[in-house]
Amino acid sequence: MTPSPDIERLIAIMAALRDRESGCAWDVAQSFETIAPYTIEEAYEVADAIARGDLADLRDELGDLLLQVVFHARMAEEAGAFAFGDVVQAITEKLIRRHPHVFGEARTRSPDEIKRMWGEIKAAEKAERAARRGLAPERLLDDVPRHAPALARADKLSKRAASVGFDWPDTAQVIAKIEEELSETKEALASGDRARVQDEIGDLLFAVANLARHSGIDPEAALMGTNVKFTRRFAAIEDALAAQGRTLADATLEEMERHWQAAKGDATTG
Template identity: 50%
Template sequence: MNPPQYTVDDLLYLMARLRDPDTGCPWDIKQDYASIAPSTIEEAYEVVDAIEKQDFAHLNEELGDLLFQVIFYTQIGKEEGRFDFASVVSDLVAKLVRRHPHVFPDGTLHSKIDNRHTLPVDVKARWEAIKQQEREAKGKTGLLDDVPLSLPSLTRATKLQKRAASVGFDWDDIQGPIAKVREELIEVEEALAQQDSQAIEEELGDLLFAVVNITRYLKIDAEASLRAANRKFEQRFQYMEQHSARPLAESSMDEMNRLWDAAKKSH
């Protein structure tokens, strides 16, 4: 017997049932925007993790978990009379139509245009101009005003740098950001020599920001790059644990270095 095929309407009904004050789930009833926000971040990362691992068998499930977060917020919004799922979808469609005049020339969902000769650079310029108009309409006139503080630091650094670069505040070539990394590393060493803990922290931040500028300039995702480095370190360290004759805590540094070199050759 095939399992039932549910729809978005069924999901909305389920969420309303979970939040029903009389017959719902006690845990779901207690939640609010802030309490489920950490889960939203976690679910988004699990989607990315499945994609990077090419674990497409589980991507469907992870996308469902992420969608559930949206449904949860919209149910709370509906209960408070602020918004609901329908209004979220409607506003999203309207925004995307507005931001794609090269696809929807009349500003309506079903209008069309022959776009075969539109250059990607033209599309990007229009997109940024429209987004700036939207920021100004919200009273955010500064180019960096709406970059969320809650973004992961590497992602936020990249976004800040991209915004600045969009008005020409950028390096002429890759040698600029590379030289900046060298300069910041020297300043870290100077702060270390002075044993100034506050300066060390500040200079390390500047160094990380400068490294992100290299990834941004080369169009490499800094978060993805660091996640890959984390996975590589994890695999190599696990190799060391598996091939060590004794627990690593009882091994000498020379022994661990030999294991590390062997791990690098195996991965």
Template identity: 50%
Template sequence: MRYTVDDLLTLMAVLRDPDQGCPWDIRQDWDSIVPHTLEEAYEVADAIERRAYDELPGELGDLLFQVVYYARFGEEEGRFDFADVVHALTAKMLRRHPHVFPDGTLESRRPPGADPDGVEQRHVKQNWEALKAREREQRARAPASALDDVPRALPALSRAAKLGKRAAGAGFDFDDVRGVMDKVHEELAEVEEALTRDDGEHAGEKVGDLLFAVTQLARRLKADPEQALRATSARFEARFRYVEQRLGEGEQRLHRAPAEELERCWQAAKRLESLKR
């Protein structure tokens, strides 16, 4: 027997039942589930990065369970249910893919070879952003901003990249990568200036500006800053663990080691890493 989405929705209804449900699940609300949603999304990303495909069904299931939670909250409050979520998503994707569904229905298809020169393909991204902008305008009571709907709960690097991308789409961007590099150097110089004045608080603020500029550099290089930093953190962790192993057991061993020895171990870790590529 294989369970279905209907079974999953029934399970959630029982878990939330005031008389027969789980005390923990009954206590949950919109706000309390948000941290779990973010955690589950990261666990999906982690499984993909590790190519742990055998873990993905479970991790994706955990993420889907978060959607089921919110749908249940909406149903209990008479706002919407899971079917509304599916309908809204499908309708939105049909609107945003007129190059695939020309009549805006699931049954419609673009004739094979209808765009032999790839003209439509080159405009797909522009059309996608324009469609999303119109949807934001329709939802907003006040005049829409290009930055509407950039979630505040996103990781800081991801949100900075998305803000920069939205601003760039509205025409607010550097002319080229060199311009972004100049901005990075400018922000770094301001950090150094603040440190020269022994103004630690201002230096901290300028570090934020520096990080934002570096994020825009990553965006212009078509590198996802969140993934880039996660990859760098993984390399740092592997190298640091190698240094620890080379120096022996105990945290104090690391503290007592001369700087030259630490550097030799670190470079050895980098060489070993390059051999594994």
């Protein structure tokens, strides 16, 4: 089977890999549950390629992410639920439905008006979905993904709550809340109660996520940036020690701190 830019070839390859007689034993053994972590990982690798500005790598990572969609669709087709074409149809229907100002009769270029229409359409979709399943109407926070990264979910939860007015009026009050949560965290640490410490640190992180939101910053992206910066600076410590013929195990905390501060002052490690 030869490579091709045609999506049908990718679908055919996935079907061949999942063939129980002649396919790949690893691929055949997978399920939605076992593949889901790879799907999440590939999405992060896409984000990483974007952050690095590596478009060649982005092309490859988008391919890996597309494979995840094809993989899940193939397993669903085997279960008689839906196929890849149904996935494509569902998203095209949703895009057309959610953009009446482009594909329908509504005509507006106002971002605020578009956002308002988007919210109304999503609310109608949620009500229709609940009715179809014979369930009570979904509550405001019900469809915020529970398995999203905790910091990103905190951001989305607070945005939803803020959309109906449940929010601090300004950044100063968010900072006051952070200071309050920090004080409570200190008290919890002094108490030695591990469960209480975990609870208070969670409250502190949630308040910090709200500060990021009020500042127009994506908290997940901010922390990802800091993780990259920390990794780069720590590597600089190792490199500095290696230049002396030494390792991290040989260095004192004071020496590592000195190299850390040097890395902070280096424009290449920032």
